[in-house]
Amino acid sequence: xxxxxxxxxxxxxxxxxxxxxxxxxxxxxxxxxxxxxxxxxxxxxxxxxxxxxxxxxxxxxxxxxxxxxxxxxxxxxxxxxxxxxxxxxxxxxxxxxxxxxxxxxxxxxxxxxxxxxxxxxxxxxxxxxxxxxxxxxxxxxxxxxxxxxxxxxxxxxxxxxxxxxxxxxxxxxxxxxxxxxxxxxxxxxxxxxxxxxxxxxxxx
Amino acid sequence: xxxxxxxxxxxxxxxxxxxxxxxxxxxxxxxxxxxxxxxxxxxxxxxxxxxxxxxxxxxxxxxxxxxxxxxxxxxxxxxxxxxxxxxxxxxxxxxxxxxxxxxxxxxxxxxxxxxxxxxxxxxxxxxxxxxxxxxxxxxxxxxxxxxxxxxxxxxxxxxxxxxxxxxxxxxxxxxxxxxxxxxxxxxxxxxxxxxxxxx
Numbered sequence: 001x002x003x004x005x006x007x008x009x010x011x012x013x014x015x016x017x018x019x020x021x022x023x024x025x026x027x028x029x030x031x032x033x034x035x036x037x038x039x040x041x042x043x044x045x046x047x048x049x050x051x052x053x054x055x056x057x058x059x060x061x062x063x064x065x066x067x068x069x070x071x072x073x074x075x076x077x078x079x080x081x082x083x084x085x086x087x088x089x090x091x092x093x094x095x096x097x098x099x100x101x102x103x104x105x106x107x108x109x110x111x112x113x114x115x116x117x118x119x120x121x122x123x124x125x126x127x128x129x130x131x132x133x134x135x136x137x138x139x140x141x142x143x144x145x146x147x148x149x150x151x152x153x154x155x156x157x158x159x160x161x162x163x164x165x166x167x168x169x170x171x172x173x174x175x176x177x178x179x180x181x182x183x184x185x186x187x188x189x190x191x192x193x194x195x196x197x198x199x200x201x202x203x204x
Numbered sequence: 205x206x207x208x209x210x211x212x213x214x215x216x217x218x219x220x221x222x223x224x225x226x227x228x229x230x231x232x233x234x235x236x237x238x239x240x241x242x243x244x245x246x247x248x249x250x251x252x253x254x255x256x257x258x259x260x261x262x263x264x265x266x267x268x269x270x271x272x273x274x275x276x277x278x279x280x281x282x283x284x285x286x287x288x289x290x291x292x293x294x295x296x297x298x299x300x301x302x303x304x305x306x307x308x309x310x311x312x313x314x315x316x317x318x319x320x321x322x323x324x325x326x327x328x329x330x331x332x333x334x335x336x337x338x339x340x341x342x343x344x345x346x347x348x349x350x351x352x353x354x355x356x357x358x359x360x361x362x363x364x365x366x367x368x369x370x371x372x373x374x375x376x377x378x379x380x381x382x383x384x385x386x387x388x389x390x391x392x393x394x395x396x397x398x399x400x401x402x403x
Contacts, residue, residue, distance in 0.1 A: 052350055055350075112280070115280065179272075182272045185272075185276050186272075186275055186361065189276045189277070189279050189280055190279055190354075190357045190358060190361055192279075192280055192283070193279040193280050193282065193357045194283070194350065194353040194356075195353075196280070196283040196284060196286070196287050197283050197286050197287065197290070197340070197349075197353035197356065197357070198349050198350055198353050199287065200286060200287035200288075200289075200290030200291055200340060201349040201353070202349070203290070204290045204291055204292065
């Protein structure tokens with residue numbers, strides 16, 4: 001190699017270096033969780049660390065529990081099914097371009113209904129469960145659209161959704177005294193108030 | 205040749221050093237600090253604290269259904285005030301309204317005023333909007349919005365609960381005097397804040 005060619009090659013290598021470094025893969029961290037225990041547990045952990053998804057489910061559990069066993073059974077059945085179906089849709093279609101502030105609407109609506117102890121037919125509770133499962137499940141599934149392979153995570157999270165909805169509604173169903181029912185309504189009121197503040201926070 | 209290779213390796217190493225990613229030592233943080241900030245926000249303002257406790261005292265004095273209606277409705281109406289504050293909707297005389305809430309609610313407890321339920325609810329709701337608006341306008345940027353909101357609402361609810369628990373002694377003769385005296389104290393604090401708001 002002549003001395004004239006050596007600096008030129010060196011410059012070419014120098015030009016390739018940053019391109020190679022820019023192409024280094026890093027973890028896709030779209031609010032995903034890696035437990036090291038596999039995708040099902042990743043999905044469970046992801047949901048367990050998403051208070052914005054947990055709180056509306058607690059509010060739905062309170063509402064269904066206040067209304068009675070038939071409402072609770074409907075909610076516990078339809079919520080995880082809608083979560084899985086729309087989670088799979090989110091996985092395929094990707095995130096929706098909506099303002100994140102509107103994610104507070106389930107908190108506001110379900111908390112408000114629980115606080116008001118609204119009487120409604122069983123199909124009304126079922127519809128709310130499907131709507132909530134569709135909204136939150138789609139959001140959850142779409143977080144995995146970029147990385148792919150999110151179906152086990154959706155199934156794992158749906159399991160925890162089922163357990164959470166069942167536990168909350170069962171606890172509320174057992175609340176027979178006046179003051180315990182009122183305490184549940186106060187929790188609904190606080191949830192709705194937090195949702196309203198969150199909405200204002202997002203829109204300001 | 206060897207010098208060129210060293211230069212290339214040095215360049216790559218230098219470039220790698222500068223290709224820093226996002227520092228993720230504390231991923232997902234902000235929740236706890238947001239909750240704490242929200243929780244302490246309403247309880248560090250004496251004008252808010254006395255008015256919230258007075259709502260609980262009055263509810264306990266009025267008995268059912270006011271005792272449970274007020275803690276359910278107040279957070280929602282207050283959050284509506286906070287919502288208006290966050291959106292920057294202009295409401296004048298907020299500080300006067302907050303101070304007046306202490307004066308009037310304290311006076312209601314002191315004099316054992318028993319208006320119809322809807323009148324009591326409207327009075328408390330109007331004051332709730334003022335309190336919520338003041339908080340909404342002061343909410344800081346950079347905190348976890350959900351946790352801040354939760355802490356804020358829970359602290360307000362607990363202040364009501366303190367008022368209700370104190371108010372439960374109203375069933376005893378000595379308790380009546382104590383609750384009325386507490387109402388008087390709230391009224392005095394409200395009057396001081398009203399004086400400073402008007403000055």
